[in-house]
Amino acid sequence: MSTATSASTATAEHTARQGYDRDVRVAVLGVGMMGQDHARRLARLTKGAELVAVSDVDVARTDAVAAEFGVRAIHDPSLAITDGEVDALVIATPGFTHEDLVLTALRAGKPVLCEKPLTTSPESSRRVVEAEAALGRRLVQVGFMRRFDAGYLQLRELIASGEYGKPLFLHCAHRNATTPPNFSSEMLMLDSVVHEVDIVRFLTGEEITAIRVLAPRSTSSAPEGLLDPQFVVMETESGTIVDVEIFVNTTFGYEVRTELVAERGQVRIGLPEGAVSQSASGWGGRIPRDFKERFGAAYDLEFQRWVDAVRAGVNVDGPGVWDGYAAAAVCAAGVESLKTGDRVEIDLGARV
Numbered sequence: 001m002s003t004a005t006s007a008s009t010a011t012a013e014h015t016a017r018q019g020y021d022r023d024v025r026v027a028v029l030g031v032g033m034m035g036q037d038h039a040r041r042l043a044r045l046t047k048g049a050e051l052v053a054v055s056d057v058d059v060a061r062t063d064a065v066a067a068e069f070g071v072r073a074i075h076d077p078s079l080a081i082t083d084g085e086v087d088a089l090v091i092a093t094p095g096f097t098h099e100d101l102v103l104t105a106l107r108a109g110k111p112v113l114c115e116k117p118l119t120t121s122p123e124s125s126r127r128v129v130e131a132e133a134a135l136g137r138r139l140v141q142v143g144f145m146r147r148f149d150a151g152y153l154q155l156r157e158l159i160a161s162g163e164y165g166k167p168l169f170l171h172c173a174h175r176n177a178t179t180p181p182n183f184s185s186e187m188l189m190l191d192s193v194v195h196e197v198d199i200v201r202f203l204t205g206e207e208i209t210a211i212r213v214l215a216p217r218s219t220s221s222a223p224e225g226l227l228d229p230q231f232v233v234m235e236t237e238s239g240t241i242v243d244v245e246i247f248v249n250t251t252f253g254y255e256v257r258t259e260l261v262a263e264r265g266q267v268r269i270g271l272p273e274g275a276v277s278q279s280a281s282g283w284g285g286r287i288p289r290d291f292k293e294r295f296g297a298a299y300d301l302e303f304q305r306w307v308d309a310v311r312a313g314v315n316v317d318g319p320g321v322w323d324g325y326a327a328a329a330v331c332a333a334g335v336e337s338l339k340t341g342d343r344v345e346i347d348l349g350a351r352v
């Protein structure tokens with residue numbers, strides 16, 4: 001199947017302003033690892049959504065995924081965006097394509113759930129922030145799914161309640177079994193720590209003002225030349241210190257945990273949970289294989305809340321373009337720090 005329906009964009013824009021009393025018709029752009037997972041979610045799980053099309057520059061992949069879900073294959077992603085039978089978009093293409101695709105969606109007046117990162121630089125993310133501000137309404141949600149994880153939500157509520165006093169430290173660990181080929185030392189920051197950057201902003205309600213990245217001895221399990229692990233220290237506006245151990249070639253399992261140390265109490269989230277077994281080989285439980293398992297429920301909730309928001313005409317219920325921009329700015333500073341060894345301050349400029 002291949003289609004290039006021209007758009008009745010004006011109609012789509014009109015409806016995106018008012019919401020929908022029917023299922024929202026969604027197209028997924030980029031159907032690699034994440035896009036296929038999101039297509040499955042939309043087709044089989046998310047209420048109030050109808051997966052109507054997929055689009056990928058890889059024509060064979062587009063056709064195969066479209067056939068799997070019984071939806072249209074649209075070979076040109078920009079035509080998928082303006083298609084009159086597509087109300088909203090999920091962007092799951094590589095980060096360097098996001099700016100163009102999101103700006104095209106903004107011009108078409110269509111809601112977007114864009115996988116992280118919003119874009120690959122603070123400058124390009126700022127352009128998206130300004131484009132959305134010029135429209136005068138919110139259309140873009142960024143795929144920082146940890147904000148929908150039950151543990152982080154509890155932790156945020158606890159911090160906001162003030163019950164344990166002010167947060168002093170957040171100790172975070174982000175561990176991954178292995179890295180794909182060509183994973184660079186900068187990608188530990190841009191691909192992985194970016195999630196900690198966003199969740200720290202979410203938990204504390206503050207911007208991150210400075211960052212320093214240390215690279216200790218690399219594990220012998222890392223590919224030649226990859227600086228893994230790294231240790232990141234961030235400072236928030238009011239003086240909370242955040243440290244992140246990022247270690248992406250542990251050789252087993254996936255683990256993301258956070259410990260809050262506040263004035264009158266400590267809380268840990270992300271510890272192993274579920275069944276604990278006992279047998280001749282000892283006792284213990286399962287370690288999640290990957291992020292899809294660890295954050296499966298968070299992705300599901302993220303999608304449900306986004307679709308509900310689109311149907312309600314508010315289009316965003318979660319991190320938006322400013323959050324994407326702030327994360328890009330902190331990560332760019334982190335990459336600079338990795339190169340120079342210096343503590344780098346972050347100035348986001350005036351909030352748009």
Ligand SMILES: NC(=O)c1ccc[n+]([C@@H]2O[C@H](COP(=O)([O-])OP(=O)(O)OC[C@H]3O[C@@H](n4cnc5c(N)ncnc54)[C@H](O)[C@@H]3O)[C@@H](O)[C@H]2O)c1
Pocket residue numbers: 029030031032033034035055056057058061077091092093094095097115116117143144145291
């Ligand atoms: N939220 C998370 O936890 C999480 C986890 C993994 C990946 N991601 C993000 O999801 C996005 C996709 O990652 P992935 O691992 O699925 O990548 P992937 O390489 O598996 O898939 C990307 C797909 O996009 C297609 N593509 C490339 N350029 C395109 C374009 N201009 N238009 C349409 N299709 C295009 C490719 O052909 C490929 O099929 C990235 O932004 C990544 O950072 C988020």
